[in-house]
Amino acid sequence: MPRVIVDHDRCIGCATCYQVCPSKVFVIKKGKSYPVNEQNCVMCRACITHCPTGAITIMHREEEAPIKRLYGG
Numbered sequence: 001m002p003r004v005i006v007d008h009d010r011c012i013g014c015a016t017c018y019q020v021c022p023s024k025v026f027v028i029k030k031g032k033s034y035p036v037n038e039q040n041c042v043m044c045r046a047c048i049t050h051c052p053t054g055a056i057t058i059m060h061r062e063e064e065a066p067i068k069r070l071y072g073g
C-alpha cells in the first residue's frame with residue numbers, strides 16, 4: 001500500500017493535488033493538504049508532477065523508499 005506524505009513546510013495550499021488526484025486522496029484544510037485517503041492511491045504520480053513546491057512524496061510502505069521527488073529535499 002502506498003504511503004503519501006505532504007511536507008507542510010513546503011505546502012502552500014494551492015489544492016492542485018486535490019484537483020489532479022484521480023483517487024481523491026487529498027483534502028485541503030486551513031491552507032494545507034492532507035492525504036486522508038492514501039489507501040486509495042494508485043501511484044500515478046500526478047500529484048508529484050503538478051505540485052508547484054515539491055511538497056509531496058509517495059513511498060512504498062513496505063520498502064519506505066521514495067519513488068520520486070522533485071526539487072530536492
Ligand code: SF4
Nearest residue numbers: 011012014015017051
Ligand atoms: S499541490 Fe503541493 S502545494 Fe499545492 S496543496 Fe498540494 S501539496 Fe500543497
Ligand code: SF4
Nearest residue numbers: 021041042044045047
Ligand atoms: S500518486 Fe496519483 S493517486 Fe496517488 S495521491 Fe498522487 S495523484 Fe493521487
